[in-house]
Amino acid sequence: MTAASMEAGATVPTDETESAVVAQQGLVHTAMQLWRTRIGVVLVAGLVAIAIVGPWVAPYGAGEFVGTANLSDVEGTWLGTDYFGQDVWSRFLHGGRSILLLASLATLIGFFFGAAIGLIAAYNRGRIDDALMRFMDILLAFPQLLLALVALTTVGPQSWLIVAIVGFTTIPRIARITRGAAVPVVERDFIGAAEALGESRFRIITRELLPNVTGPLLVEANLRLTYSISIIAGLGFLGFATERNAADWGLMVQENRVALAVQPWGTVLPAVAIALLTIGTGLISDGLARTVAGIDRGRPDA
């Protein structure tokens, strides 16, 4: 903010509000009072539990042959067999772990570097900011799924590659949001107060800036987790699950959709699981976003 514009709004006093007290109660705590957040947490917790515990409680192995293919009523199975005569229920229980693991790892990578780049760009306005953000813009030019596919071409569907590509392409998206949230904070005077005391750049970024953008950051990280799940499940659906013939919710949809009319479970079960998982993370993002907006809106009438 320039000196001139600081004076422009000079005599508009702001009064404190009751809603501002919310800020101290903790974002997550407040968000949990919204029904959408609660539903989201329940959905995500349920599916994470299935993904983690599933493989241990599955009646059959992921690749175990149990009967004639594509039958919804097979002795000894709960929901019938899939295109290859494997137990749908067992494959479902096996199929969530890799998606969740890879998506979480990728989001973490994107979150860490994205937040760092966004904060650095916001604090060092000018050339560093311009260069970083221009570069981020170019990275945004490519749909995440597409870049992942291009990278797979000569290497094949390796876990490390999928995590790296999805994580890498998440960086610019988180960086943009972080920068956007941090720029107005940088312009506030308490940053100036810290500078006048000669605080180091690192300390200003981590202690002054970061705590004031956690809200939008959390919302965005959650949203990115939703997309990472979508992309990794999408890769599975296209046939690029990380292990050949491994159970994978995305891959299951691909394998069984041809027989949708006769044995819907093979498609519907994993599709609904992915839908509920992403809806769950989406609801949590939305709950957090509403809470953040509610806190920021604490502006009374004159």
Next chain:
Amino acid sequence: MGILKLILRRLMLGVATLVVVSIAVFLLTNVLGDPVKRMLGRGALPDVVRARRAELNLDRPLVTRYFDWLGGLLTGDPGTSFANGTPVWDILKDRVNNSLLLMAVSAAISVPLSLFVGAYAALRRDKWFDRLMSNQLLVLAAMPEFVVGALLTVILATNVWHIVPAVSRIRPGEAPWSDLDGLVLPVLTLVLAVTPHVGRTMRAAMIEVLESDYVEMARLKGLSERSVLWRHSFPNALGPTLQVIALNIAYLAGGVVIVESLFNFRGVGIALRDAIPEANAPVVQFIAMFIALIYVISNLVADIATILVTPLLRTRLQ
């Protein structure tokens, strides 16, 4: 003058983006792994590998190959398929048209629809339409396209009703509109994937505008609601939404890969999916550049449109 200069600058940025993308695509498909080894498998004899590499012109220096490839792209010769030696353009030209049609129809439906839904939800903020749309859009926005598409298939094409075909049946050489029925589910899936994002952005932009001092002022001036809406509000909400529309058109380009696979729609998406197990780098490279081009063009159009609807940007140049 000023506008032309700005447009020229955006154009150059677009070209720069394409150059960077081309380098990235080339490196990812040449350096990250070895297409020949992937094609022939691990146990291939070194001699065979060497011969195959020479045959595919992969034995020359990387930089030479990059410029050959780039030169080829610019002169309309994107190379030949690794799988069977057919020119890439011959394999893909029908498919490019099919995919373009799919994207164009989806965009033509979803953009006006989402602008309307977003603006109307903002006007009826916190009323039933807004609540319903916000929640619906949220749920839809969260789900991957293939899940949406699969569930649509269950509902509309197989188990519940049987209104439209579950798969597209465009044959090679046929025009993409020869199978309009088959277009319904792919388009619907893409529309459902894109509308929530643009709709939410429009809603947020419109709410901000409706709460602005100048809209309050327009009402205090005694203007009609129609004038408040169409003259004072809508144009100001469009500016911030245009960028998101551009991003989503690029996103459509990514979404076609999934949607085409799901509905066996004969476009570049399926070609891309099929080229990857074959390590068919020329096909992958061409499709990647095609989608990047769509991104750059839609972004450029959005930039120009933003400049035109935002006097602040337009006049600052003079």
Next chain:
Amino acid sequence: MSDQRVALTIRDLRLDVAQSGHDIVDEVSLTIAPGEVLGLVGESGSGKTTVGLAVLGHARKGVAIHAGTVSIGGTDIIGLRGKALRQARGRLVSYVPQDPGTALNPALRIGPQVYEVLEAHGFGANKAERKARVREVFNEVLLPSIPDFLNRYPHQLSGGQQQRVGLAMAFATRPAVIVLDEPTTGLDVSTQAHVLETIRSLAASHGVAALYVTHDLAVVATLADRVAVMYAGRIVEQGTTAEIFANPAHPYTRYLVAAAPEMGSDRELVGLGGRAPAPGRRPVGCAFAPRCEVATPQCSQSFPDVTVVSGGASGGPIADDGSHEVRCFHAFSVPERTVRRAAAGDASGSANGDVALSLRSISAGYTGHVVVHDVSFEIARGESVALVGESGSGKSTLSRSIGGLHREWTGDMLLGGEPLQRSARDRPVQQRLSIQYVFQNPYSSLHPRRSVAESIARPLAIAGVDRREISREVDSMLERVSLSSAYGARFPDQLSGGERQRVAIARALISEPQVLICDEVTSALDVLVQATIIELLVDLQRDLGLSMLFVTHNLPLVRSVAQRVAVMADGVIVELGSTASTLSDPQQEYTKRLLADTPAIPDFEVRS
């Protein structure tokens, strides 16, 4: 009330918080005659803007008009809906917004924005007549009416021009009533003076009744014929401007007047702690009673009826003529604290000649654009110097350079004889702690997620003081700025603006600095709070022997805080001298003009 001489009548207006039903504004009754300007004065949150908007039948989101009438020429605006209300707005009554920068549509040219009001109300027989009217009204508000100007967008105008477009929009249809909502906030004094003059002459020549909403007593004193004072949603006193300023009857009005800085005298400003109760927290009786020195138990039992102090018929509702009316059981009691004394200590007594800070040929700017040119001056130990200038004068850039916040400057700065590096980060710890900075906006200068004690303690932590010592010093510093040590555990959003600024001052003083830079520290605060902060700063400066640079655009304020004043314009110090002589006998043309343009409360004759 069907008197021809009345343009606007407000009767028993009440507006509520829509959800809770708590009153925001209640029992508001006013009348304004054609050609008359009524100043509606109040602090933030008093409900004055709410009243102003209700005159147009408008309530902001979350606010509901509960009861009352607003009649203009026989039409009750409150009773109108839909089309009838639209036809009244902009035609019978129009509105001039606080911030024209955001109230003009950025996507539309200014000519059409004025034209559309005429079109919406069918003003003029045809397009040509309406266009002629647009040109005419632009001339009336002293703007050019050539096509090139009418075709500009709002962002291509200066702040003053934007506000004139706001006026043109309001006056275009020749309405009977105009509501002006702090229309000069954010304008420089010279622009403000011209805009006020335009408002005055237009209202008079067109016979328009003007409701001028503001917090600025000096503006009201120079512009308004009558004044109504609002506190906590009610009008507590009204009368002619001369009456209100010469004979304030309500204790609250007395505090307001006592807190207003005056250019002509070096009397102490008197502030008042506490703040007005918010809707839903208002007591049964007089809302001011909890802060009032003369309050008695009676005050908290019922809200007093109108007492007519002079003129008009007794017992009637609050005023339709020049009568002076007040709602107080103890009208004309003089609260102890409102008696102003001469500012203690003579002008230069505390300065002992030692130079604390010396600036030599300082030039500063932003990437090639120079905004401070070759400035030199010194501040003695224990001396307070005011740096005064309009926005864009370079005063903030200069003060930020001294504080090490702005790096692009050349020249020499010496702190106690030692040269200062450009950036705070390059200065040794001792120097950093010796120059402290208090920012303009206390709402943005404190880390929102850090407790008061943590914020204040940080400079000591940098100095390497041990923990127990720090906590002791923080407690004593909190007491020093008139906050109890219990405040240490609070967070900024639990504090009022004045309390936050006290915390910021405590943070600045804890490292025992030699030089304190105050950058517009009161401009975000209401006038009573401003006075308490000024009192505090003057006391601290004197007691601690601080050297202070007090940066401000508020010329009258200078008299109360500084021994010397430096007047800055276009990056140059145009005049530097003792405060008393500079303000009473300016030598430079610029200073003279600035003084003439600054609204001041004139010496109304005191009747006893």
